[in-house]
Amino acid sequence: MKLHPMIAALRKHKAGVVLIALQIALTLAIVCNAIFIIGQRIDRVNRPTGLDESNLFLVTQQWVGAPSADTPDGVAKLDAMQKEDLVALRNLPGVASVAPINSLPLLNSSWNGAVSLKPDAKFSDTGNNVRTTYYFTDDQAMSTLGVKLAAGRWFNAGDVQNQGFRDNPPRPIVIVTKALADKLFPKGDAVGKPIYVDGSSAPSTIVGVVTRLQVPSTGSWVNGFTWNATLVPTRLDAGFARYAVRTKPGQLEAAMKAAAPTLYKVNPLRVLDDDSVKSYADIRAEAYRADVGMAILMGVICLVLLSVTAAGIVGLTSFWVGQRHRQIGVRRALGARKVDILHYFQLENLLIAGSGAVIGIVMAIGLNLWLMRLYQMDRLPVVYTLIGVAAVLVLGQCAVFVPARRASNVPPVTATRAA
Amino acid sequence: MFGYYFDLALRSLARNKVLTALMVLAIALGIGASMTTLTVLHVLSGDPLPGRSGTLYYPQIDPQDSRGYLPGKSKPMDQVTWIDGMNLLQAKRADRQALMTGGDVAVQPGNSTLDPFYEDARYTTADFFTMFGVPFQYGHAWGAAEDEAHERVAVISSRLNDKLFGGGDSTGKALRLDGTDFRIVGVTGDWSPNPNFYDLNRKSYDENEGVFVPLSTSQDVGMVHDGSVDCWGNGGGGNTPDHNAPCVWLQFWVQLDSPAKAAAYKTFLVHYSEQQKALGRFQRPPNVELRNVMQWLDYNQVVPDDVRLQTWLALGFLLVCLVNTVGLMLAKFLRRASELGVRRALGASKKALFAQLLVESGVVGLVGGMGGLLLAFIGLWLVRRQPASYAALAHLDPAMLFTTFLLALGASLLAGLLPAWRACQVAPALQLKSN
Numbered sequence: 017m018k019l020h021p022m023i024a025a026l027r028k029h030k031a032g033v034v035l036i037a038l039q040i041a042l043t044l045a046i047v048c049n050a051i052f053i054i055g056q057r058i059d060r061v062n063r064p065t066g067l068d069e070s071n072l073f074l075v076t077q078q079w080v081g082a083p084s085a086d087t088p089d090g091v092a093k094l095d096a097m098q099k100e101d102l103v104a105l106r107n108l109p110g111v112a113s114v115a116p117i118n119s120l121p122l123l124n125s126s127w128n129g130a131v132s133l134k135p136d137a138k139f140s141d142t143g144n145n146v147r148t149t150y151y152f153t154d155d156q157a158m159s160t161l162g163v164k165l166a167a168g169r170w171f172n173a174g175d176v177q178n179q180g181f182r183d184n185p186p187r188p189i190v191i192v193t194k195a196l197a198d199k200l201f202p203k204g205d206a207v208g209k210p211i212y213v214d215g216s217s218a219p220s221t222i223v224g225v226v227t228r229l230q231v232p233s234t235g236s237w238v239n240g241f242t243w244n245a246t247l248v249p250t251r252l253d254a255g256f257a258r259y260a261v262r263t264k265p266g267q268l269e270a271a272m273k274a275a276a277p278t279l280y281k282v283n284p285l286r287v288l289d290d291d292s293v294k295s296y297a298d299i300r301a302e303a304y305r306a307d308v309g310m311a312i313l314m315g316v317i318c319l320v321l322l323s324v325t326a327a328g329i330v331g332l333t334s335f336w337v338g339q340r341h342r343q344i345g346v347r348r349a350l351g352a353r354k355v356d357i358l359h360y361f362q363l364e365n366l367l368i369a370g371s372g373a374v375i376g377i378v379m380a381i382g383l384n385l386w387l388m389r390l391y392q393m394d395r396l397p398v399v400y401t402l403i404g405v406a407a408v409l410v411l412g413q414c415a416v417f418v419p420a421r422r423a424s425n426v427p428p429v430t431a432t433r434a435a
Numbered sequence: 436m437f438g439y440y441f442d443l444a445l446r447s448l449a450r451n452k453v454l455t456a457l458m459v460l461a462i463a464l465g466i467g468a469s470m471t472t473l474t475v476l477h478v479l480s481g482d483p484l485p486g487r488s489g490t491l492y493y494p495q496i497d498p499q500d501s502r503g504y505l506p507g508k509s510k511p512m513d514q515v516t517w518i519d520g521m522n523l524l525q526a527k528r529a530d531r532q533a534l535m536t537g538g539d540v541a542v543q544p545g546n547s548t549l550d551p552f553y554e555d556a557r558y559t560t561a562d563f564f565t566m567f568g569v570p571f572q573y574g575h576a577w578g579a580a581e582d583e584a585h586e587r588v589a590v591i592s593s594r595l596n597d598k599l600f601g602g603g604d605s606t607g608k609a610l611r612l613d614g615t616d617f618r619i620v621g622v623t624g625d626w627s628p629n630p631n632f633y634d635l636n637r638k639s640y641d642e643n644e645g646v647f648v649p650l651s652t653s654q655d656v657g658m659v660h661d662g663s664v665d666c667w668g669n670g671g672g673g674n675t676p677d678h679n680a681p682c683v684w685l686q687f688w689v690q691l692d693s694p695a696k697a698a699a700y701k702t703f704l705v706h707y708s709e710q711q712k713a714l715g716r717f718q719r720p721p722n723v724e725l726r727n728v729m730q731w732l733d734y735n736q737v738v739p740d741d742v743r744l745q746t747w748l749a750l751g752f753l754l755v756c757l758v759n760t761v762g763l764m765l766a767k768f769l770r771r772a773s774e775l776g777v778r779r780a781l782g783a784s785k786k787a788l789f790a791q792l793l794v795e796s797g798v799v800g801l802v803g804g805m806g807g808l809l810l811a812f813i814g815l816w817l818v819r820r821q822p823a824s825y826a827a828l829a830h831l832d833p834a835m836l837f838t839t840f841l842l843a844l845g846a847s848l849l850a851g852l853l854p855a856w857r858a859c860q861v862a863p864a865l866q867l868k869s870n
Contacts, residue, residue, distance in 0.1 A: 031857060035762035039755055046751045053744075080541045080551055081614025084657055182677065255613075255659060285614075287541045287551045305822050310741050314748070320464060321752055327457050328759035335766035391740050 022364055032332055037372035040408050043325045044376030045383050048404035050314040052384070052396050057311040061304045065121035066193075066228035068162025071112075071263045072296040073272050074120055075105070078256040080285045085180040085254045094253035095178045097283060104282045105259055108274055110267030115157040116251050117260045118150070120296070121230035122303035127152070128231070128238075129214040131192075131246060133200060137215050146199050147241040148192075149231040152250045153260075160262045161229075166194050168207035168224030171249040175223075181254035186218035195243035197225045213246070234303050236392065268295060322411055329415035333361065337423040344423055345430025354424040361420035362413060369412035373405045380404065436787075437794065444795035451767065455799070458763050462803025462850075465756030466843045467810025468749040474811065474835050475818060476746045478828045479640070479738045483628035487568055488728035490530075492689050492697060494523065494704055497722035498681070498711070499667045504719050511722045512665065513735075514636075514683035517676075518716075524560060528703050529689035530696070531566040535559035536685045537634050537662040538653065540646055543611040544599055554595060555637070555661070556612075556646040558653035564590070564621075566690045567633070572596070574606035574621035577649060581620075585651045589617040595645035596622045610646075615656045617648060629828055630737050632728050634686050636663035640825035660684060701725045739825075753846070760799070760850040768792055768858035779863035792855035793848060800847025804840045811839060 026033050079097065083090035098116060105114045119125050130137075130145035137145055151157075158170040171191065179185050190213070197206035210219030229245040231238050263271040272295060276288045337344075344357055384396040448455040482488050495511035498519055515523070520534040538556040563569070564576035573596075577588045589610055596605055610617045627643045648658070666682035676682035691697040701723060708721035726734055768775075775788055783791075811831060818829040831839075 031765055031853065032762060035758055035765065039758045039762065042751065042755045042758060046748065046755065050748065078539075078541055078553065078659075080543060086657075255657075287553055289550075289552050302822075306739075306741060309821055309823075310745070313745065317468065317748055317752055320468075321755055324461050324464060324756055324759055327461070328762050331454055331457055331763045332766050335770060338770070387744075391744055 019363075019367070022360070022367065026364065026367070029336070032336070033368055036329060036332055036368050037375065039325055039328055040369050040372030040412065041376035041379055043321055044373055044404050044408050045379035046321060047318050047407065048376075048380040048396060048400050049383050049387060050318050051404070052400045053393070054311045054314045054318075055400070056394065057307040057314075061307050061311075063230075064228065065230040065300075066163055066226065067121060067296070068262075069296045069300065071265055071268050072160075072162070073261050073263070073268065073275075074123070074294050074296065074299065075259045075261060075275055075279070075288075076256070076292050076294070077101075077258075077279060078287045079283070080287060082255040086182060088180075091178070091180040091183075091253045094180075094255075095251060098178075098251055098253060098257050100282050101257065101259065101279055104278050105261060105275065108271055108278060110263050110271045110274075112262045112264050113156050113160045114259055114261050115153050115160040117153040117157060117161075117258055118252055119232040119258065120161075120260060120299065121232055122234055122299055123232045124234060124303065126232040128233075128241075131196070131200070131220075132212045132215070135212045135217045135219070137212060146196060146244060148196055148244040148246045149233075149238075149241070151229070151245060151247045152252045153247060154249060154251060157247070157260070160260050162262070163229055164227045166225045166227045168222070170224055171247075175249040176251065177249065178251040178253055181252050184214075184216075186216065187213055187220045187248050187250070188218075189223045189249065190220045191224040191226060191247040192222055193229045193243055193245045194225050194227050196246065197222065199244070213248075322407070325408075326411055326415040329365070329412060330419060333365065333416050333419040334422070337361070337419045340423075341426060342430060342433075344426040345428055345433075348426060348428035349431040357424040357426070358420050361416055361423055365412045365416040365420075366409065369409050373408055376408065377401050377405065436790075440791045440794040441798065443791060444798045447767075447771065447795055448798065451770075454763055454767055458760050458767075458799050459803045459806060461756040461759045461763070462800060462843060462847055463806025463810055465753035466804055466807025466839060466846070467814055469746075469753045469842065470807060470811035470831075470835065470839045471814030471818065472742070472746040472749040473838070474815060474831055475742055475825070475829050476738065477832075477835060478830070479630070479742060479825055480732075481629065482729060483630055483632045483732075484567065484728065488632075490690055490692050491566065491728050492529075492691050492700070492725050493728075493731045494687060494689060494700070495724040495726070496704055496708055497719050498683070498717050499719060500681075501718040502667075506720070509719070509722065511724050512683045514663065514665065515685050515687045516681065516683050517678040517685060519711075520685045520687050523687055523707070526703070526707070529700055530692050531562040531690040532688065533560045533562040533566055534650060534685055534687050535563060535633065536650070536660055537637050537644070538658050539661045540612045540648075540658055541614075542595075542599075542646070543614070545609070545611070549599070554645040555642070556648065556653075556658065557634075557644040558648055558650040558658065558660075560650050562690075563647070563688075566688065567628070569626050570624035572622045572624040573604045574619070577620055582649045582651055585655050586649065587615065587617045587652055587656075588620045588649065590621040590623060590647040591619055592623050592643065592645045593625065612646065612648070613656060613658055617652075623647075629825075630732060632732055632737075633688060634662060635732075635735050635737060637661070640828060642824060654678075697725060697727075739823075742825075757846055757850050760847065761853055764796060764799075764851055765854040765857060768854045772858065772861045775858055776861050776863045776865070779861065785859045788859045789855050792858055793851050796847050796851025796855065797844060799851075800844045801840075803847060804843025807843055808836070808839050 083093045085091055085094055102114055102116060105111060118127055127150045129150060130147050132145050154176045155171045155173045175189055200206060200211060201209060206222045206225055208221065210221055213220050228243065231242055231245055261271065272293050275293050279288060380401055381396065387393045496519060497511040498516055524532055524534045536558055538558055539553050540556045541551055542554045543551045560582050561577055561579050572593050576590060581588050596602060605619050605622060608619050610619050629640050631637060631642055662684065664676055664682050664684045676684055691700050704723040705721040708717055708723060711717040778788060815829045815831060819826050
């Protein structure tokens with residue numbers, strides 16, 4: 017089939033052709049970017065935190081009328097209270113291990129700072145500093161969190177210290193994540209090396225490296241250090257405390273139910289409300305709720321958009337078929353087969369959709385560049401544009417099929433009748 | 436004439452129901468999606484204190500050390516240190532001023548049927564209530580004297596009052612917070628500025644404190660601070676920094692009743708910074724900002740990026756729907772070339788035909804607008820079921836309702852322009868001949 021007569025015919029109804037092409041171009045531009053955003057959100061939600069997330073829950077609690085953490089006496093009392101809680105929780109049936117910890121990945125409550133290879137580095141001195149989050153925990157944390165060691169060793173019971181919340185004692189040993197270790201020691205020999213925490217003058221020796229552990233915050237401001245975590249073997253003593261609890265398989269619900277009454281039995285002067293005992297699955301769901309919502313919304317809009325475009329193609333092509341009723345009859349009378357008529361409309365649609373797709377690619381890239389400037393989006397990979405092009409071409413073919421079939425069924429006898 | 440065109444439009448639309456339904460649906464979907472997201476955007480970028488926000492300012496100064504300072508580029512800090520906050524408060528250079536920060540307190544109810552629970556708290560100086568125009572259901576705010584005397588007084592929200600005292604007048608009653616007895620002096624009325632402009636480190640929307648206590652008292656009792664702490668130098672960590680630590684963690688708001696006073700206050704901030712530099716406390720040259728409420732919200736980009744992105748997406752969607760409607764309307768109008776030819780031959784002017792066809796697209800727009808409104812109601816209902824902090828606020832107000840119809844009508848008339856113009860170009864003789 018020759019394209020020349022087809023293009024000549026399309027010139028007769030420029031407005032309609034331009035409108036369909038424009039609609040396809042706009043649809044392509046929006047759908048490409050929307051699918052890209054969906055893909056990014058899904059990647060974000062699916063990235064592993066480094067924890068073994070099943071059978072894990074977190075207790076957040078606050079004592080009422082607790083002693084002040086600013087006096088040595090108060091710190092000692094608070095530490096004793098915390099130890100009592102830990103013993104009680106560890107003795108619960110169904111509990112495998114318990115560790116005190118200031119936060120967990122995805123909890124959006126964090127203690128951040130910077131580590132350096134040099135002592136006395138100022139925080140604002142970005143050349144010598146690497147940003148990190150701190151997890152203050154104890155020797156039980158490895159099994160409780162389910163993190164994996166890449167090198168070195170975990171903390172021993174003897175390593176664990178305690179401190180008042182506002183104190184800033186030296187930290188003789190730390191464990192860092194592999195991401196952080198690689199940044200500080202690109203040769204991969206971090207274990208045994210000293211680093212300096214928060215501009216301190218006293219060195220902290222790296223005793224171990226964990227493969228992966230995410231920072232608590234999920235905001236975009238942590239993008240530079242999402243995997244940089246430093247673990248410190250210290251119980252923080254304050255008016256409140258958090259305990260991470262790992263249960264034996266299948267015991268999560270029972271252990272969660274037992275946690276609050278157990279803690280109240282140890283010391284009734286505390287506050288535990290509905291949010292205080294939270295499974296890790298809930299923490300994860302809460303952290304990524306907005307992302308999941310956005311992905312679903314984008315998906316729905318894409319679907320509706322494609323349907324509207326398909327409906328538009330059906331509508332306009334039907335009109336054309338009606339308009340050319342007589343011409344189709346003439347062609348049929350002159351010997352064109354049904355399938356020739358069908359192909360004519362299909363090819364015509366391919367031509368229009370194809371030119372729309374070309375404009376659409378340009379628009380998609382333009383839209384992406386504009387979004388990159390406004391919302392810190394990444395560059396749209398070519399794959400997404402190609403998928404988008406394929407999608408609109410297939411959509412066009414599907415939409416045109418029904419009216420084209422109707423056109424192919426126009427009997428040759430129409431040619432002899434008046435329009 | 437309009438009545439006749441309207442009648443013609445209805446007849447024409449009824450003739451090809453599928454095409455009409457497609458057009459109405461496309462407009463309705465586009466309008467529905469746009470109005471849902473625009474309403475959310477409208478609610479989120481609204482003025483939290485209409486009438487007052489123009490005279491409320493948030494002074495920013497830069498007490499950081501000179502490391503990393505880039506003249507003209509480094510921004511002043513978003514909060515103040517205890518020392519600067521106290522200095523500025525005691526300078527009393529504004530019409531009103533308040534120093535405040537957020538916290539979490541354990542509330543121990545007097546009646547034993549309720550377990551102790553946490554409540555968001557605000558530790559503030561007395562002007563907070565008069566400056567922000569907080570209404571009172573019972574009692575009143577505390578005054579400067581109570582601040583001065585570190586008195587154990589508290590103001591609670593009506594929500595907390597309902598929970599603890601069944602909504603009755605609780606002034607004068609005792610309230611046990613963090614193991615210390617406070618005397619309730621006031622219960623606030625219905626007051627919930629959205630966004631929560633005075634402390635953006637906490638949830639920005641639909642989250643107001645239940646307990647207000649004097650800042651001085653909160654420090655005596657050792658109440659827990661909750662919010663952002665930003666330290667430099669050897670500031671160390673911790674949630675409630677030491678009063679002398681180089682950390683910012685308090686918000687300072689002033690009321691300045693005229694632009695001249697605002698200008699004078701900014702000069703005062705520069706002088707203050709110079710004076711502190713001379714004293715050796717500040718290292719950087721004066722680096723100050725004085726933004727009013729709306730400027731402060733804008734500077735902090737309080738409206739979530741996702742909401743803006745959704746709005747753009749919906750507007751793009753509306754555009755596609757419009758292009759779609761233009762195409763369908765073109766098909767519809769051109770199909771009626773013979774009918775229009777007859778009308779032309781009988782003496783109707785091009786203008787009259789144009790008007791007739793625009794009335795027809797207007798009818799489509801109106802029906803589409805109604806459909807869009809319905810979809811927007813459903814959309815907003817879905818938004819309200821989302822767990823986002825702003826979700827509960829997503830309601831259509833009369834202004835947005837009016838906008839919906841205006842947008843639908845405008846969009847459909849715009850979509851009708853090209854098809855109507857094209858259809859008017861019919862040559863009457865040709866149409867009559869071919870029949």
